Amino acid sequence: MTYPIFNSVVNRIESDLNKRDFTINTFRTWNEDRINATGLEIEFDLKPKSDFLKALSINFDWDRFRETVLAKQLQGMEEHPFLQEDKMVSTSISPAIDIEITWLFDEKTPNPTLAAQNGHHRLEDASQWMEQISKEVNELLADDDIITRWHIEVEGSESGKYLSAVNLISYFQYTLEDMNSLNDVHDFVSRSLQELLVKANRVLRIADQTLESQAA
Numbered sequence: 001m002t003y004p005i006f007n008s009v010v011n012r013i014e015s016d017l018n019k020r021d022f023t024i025n026t027f028r029t030w031n032e033d034r035i036n037a038t039g040l041e042i043e044f045d046l047k048p049k050s051d052f053l054k055a056l057s058i059n060f061d062w063d064r065f066r067e068t069v070l071a072k073q074l075q076g077m078e079e080h081p082f083l084q085e086d087k088m089v090s091t092s093i094s095p096a097i098d099i100e101i102t103w104l105f106d107e108k109t110p111n112p113t114l115a116a117q118n119g120h121h122r123l124e125d126a127s128q129w130m131e132q133i134s135k136e137v138n139e140l141l142a143d144d145d146i147i148t149r150w151h152i153e154v155e156g157s158e159s160g161k162y163l164s165a166v167n168l169i170s171y172f173q174y175t176l177e178d179m180n181s182l183n184d185v186h187d188f189v190s191r192s193l194q195e196l197l198v199k200a201n202r203v204l205r206i207a208d209q210t211l212e213s214q215a216a
Contacts, residue, residue: 036064105166120162
């Protein structure tokens with residue numbers, strides 16, 4: 001199954017990122033015909049920019065129903081393959097794109113003050129800086145009306161519990177209801193991506209400053 005509108009958005013995002021100074025670990029699209037879904041996964045390397053975070057992941061989720069609604073809405077999309085089907089999908093959903101941003105923390109902290117003997121964050125100590133980061137990130141993103149949560153994985157030993165994965169995840173949604181042309185969509189996505197990258201960088205600074213103060 002192909003998604004002409006979404007694929008063109010992916011191409012625009014790739015073009016925009018190629019003009020910027022990023023180290024990209026992953027840039028890939030995926031399709032799951034069984035659930036009529038597609039998406040884009042991007043992972044940026046943060047190791048050169050941060051002492052405590054190793055990567056930033058941005059995932060764009062899309063599906064057949066939103067593609068069809070948007071194709072009906074945009075000028076010049078009369079030949080879109082989803083609009084040529086005898087049994088065209090009929091839905092009242094909004095053509096909104098879901099975006100998940102994940103900050104992947106280094107579970108083996110480079111700062112010995114924050115790490116246990118095995119080099120990992122100790123669970124009881126990590127809860128303090130995680131709480132402080134959550135407070136500041138929620139204030140930063142208060143106007144976005146989004147969900148932000150922690151995902152952690154814990155391993156244990158006789159000497160205590162340690163974090164084997166530490167991820168902070170925020171969920172954004174952008175509506176494309178007011179778009180009239182594919183150029184409108186491209187311009188909107190470019191602006192939104194820029195805004196997300198700025199916010200992601202601010203969260204990175206919050207995390208670094210919090211962890212540095214915890215280690216002091």
